[in-house]
Amino acid sequence: MNDSIVAKVTALPPLREAIAAAGFSAKRSLGQNFLLDLNLTRRIARAAGNLEAGTTIEIGPGPGGLTRALLIEGAGHVIAVERDRRAAEALAPLVSAAGGRLELVEGDALKVDLATLGKPPRRVVANLPYNIATRLLLGWLETPSSFESLTLMFQKEVADRLIAGPGDDAYGRLSVLVGWLCNVSRVTDVPPSAFTPSPKVWSSVVRLAPRSEPLEPADRRTLERITEAAFAQRRKMLRQSLKRFGGDVLLEAAGVEPTQRPERLSIAEFCSLARALHDRENTA
Numbered sequence: 624m625n626d627s628i629v630a631k632v633t634a635l636p637p638l639r640e641a642i643a644a645a646g647f648s649a650k651r652s653l654g655q656n657f658l659l660d661l662n663l664t665r666r667i668a669r670a671a672g673n674l675e676a677g678t679t680i681e682i683g684p685g686p687g688g689l690t691r692a693l694l695i696e697g698a699g700h701v702i703a704v705e706r707d708r709r710a711a712e713a714l715a716p717l718v719s720a721a722g723g724r725l726e727l728v729e730g731d732a733l734k735v736d737l738a739t740l741g742k743p744p745r746r747v748v749a750n751l752p753y754n755i756a757t758r759l760l761l762g763w764l765e766t767p768s769s770f771e772s773l774t775l776m777f778q779k780e781v782a783d784r785l786i787a788g789p790g791d792d793a794y795g796r797l798s799v800l801v802g803w804l805c806n807v808s809r810v811t812d813v814p815p816s817a818f819t820p821s822p823k824v825w826s827s828v829v830r831l832a833p834r835s836e837p838l839e840p841a842d843r844r845t846l847e848r849i850t851e852a853a854f855a856q857r858r859k860m861l862r863q864s865l866k867r868f869g870g871d872v873l874l875e876a877a878g879v880e881p882t883q884r885p886e887r888l889s890i891a892e893f894c895s896l897a898r899a900l901h902d903r904e905n906t907a
């Protein structure tokens with residue numbers, strides 16, 4: 624950790640003052656729910672692991688609460704992508720305190736290719752705007768090996784789906800795809816009162832560590848189609864919901880019991896179905 628940077632960042636005026644000075648009132652349309660408690664943001668930063676090497680990418684720094692924590696916790700190079708142009712003014716003192724370690728990129732994170740930002744290893748740490756959180760994650764997971772880890776705040780309901788396994792109520796398409804590509808763990812649940820302004824729902828920080836290889840071989844698009852069809856009727860037997868893909872014949876080829884329901888099927892079994900469908904479609 625660079626002591627002089629830590630001292631400079633710690634000596635900055637409290638976030639509430641920085642927000643007031645820059646007139647940075649929260650915009651709902653941009654999913655702005657700020658974290659002002661440095662104990663919490665430092666905990667999130669620490670959950671991301673060692674931040675010294677490579678690049679820590681933050682999406683939506685806003686007034687910079689989590690950004691401060693990343694620098695205090697030793698991030699060697701932070702690139703922060705923010706859509707709200709007002710953030711630049713609020714962040715200016717932090718950029719200067721960071722002595723070259725913080726770079727602000729103005730733009731829409733949905734359009735920025737994170738895999739080209741800074742030097743590897745790259746990790747993403749963010750309190751995400753909830754309206755686009757799942758879209759952002761699925762986009763980054765198009766190239767999972769670009770990231771060492773992703774430590775992200777989601778609505779708790781989305782976090783539950785990311786972490787769920789067979790038999791859990793929240794188990795669904797997102798659980799299968801994300802669990803196929805990453806090791807996923809919950810860091811902590813966060814109450815609405817931790818944010819300014821407070822959202823209506825609880826949130827959770829989740830850490831995703833992309834696997835070096837997906838859990839089992841499968842074609843991603845085929846896996847997505849299978850899980851979409853299966854979970855569209857989650858209480859129905861697979862022989863019914865997968866009828867258009869060959870029903871019993873497909874299930875038999877994949878070694879999956881036709882009377883099974885999707886909510887009980889493991890990721891490995893979904894992969895087996897995806898391989899059987901891929902074979903069928905590519906040999907027909």
Ligand code: SAM
Pocket residue numbers: 653654655656657658659682683684685686687688689690704705706707730731732733750751752753755
């Ligand atoms: N990191 C800050 C914190 O923890 O206090 C703010 C988090 S707030 C939940 C989400 C942030 O994402 C806001 O600063 C918002 O302006 C920004 N944001 C929203 N949509 C964005 C987009 N498409 N691209 C980049 N940033 C975006």
